Amino acid sequence: MADFTEEQLAQLKNAQQKRYLELQEEVRRELGHSSDPQYVIGSASDIPDDVDTALVDRQIIEMRELEMSMKYLQELEFGDCIDCDNEIGFDRLLAYPSAQRCILCQEKYEKAYPHETPSL
Numbered sequence: 001m002a003d004f005t006e007e008q009l010a011q012l013k014n015a016q017q018k019r020y021l022e023l024q025e026e027v028r029r030e031l032g033h034s035s036d037p038q039y040v041i042g043s044a045s046d047i048p049d050d051v052d053t054a055l056v057d058r059q060i061i062e063m064r065e066l067e068m069s070m071k072y073l074q075e076l077e078f079g080d081c082i083d084c085d086n087e088i089g090f091d092r093l094l095a096y097p098s099a100q101r102c103i104l105c106q107e108k109y110e111k112a113y114p115h116e117t118p119s120l
């Protein structure tokens with residue numbers, strides 16, 4: 001776990017929750033235009049994989065990453081790059097609460113999987 005102060009952790013937690021709620025709202029709005037307006041989202045894992053809007057897909061991927069980040073934060077394994085184990089960095093996490101990788105690994109990952117990752 002990267003070396004954050006209590007205050008930094010609280011800030012990051014806030015940023016994660018805020019971003020998650022934003023995404024939830026955006027997805028809800030998108031799905032509201034779809035053929036199934038009854039569909040209500042509890043958490044990202046409830047969203048079927050066959051929702052076919054690219055925008056919603058991207059938001060759902062980010063929500064899943066956020067759920068992971070929030071879980072990491074609770075488990076105190078938070079802030080380390082999942083690829084190289086270096087610290088992701090407080091500023092980057094605050095700006096991109098769903099970040100799982102340091103900036104270098106993220107760039108590599110986006111080159112390898114250009115269509116599967118939100119633009120962080």
Ligand SMILES: [Zn+2]
Nearest residue numbers: 081084102105
């Ligand atoms: Zn890395």
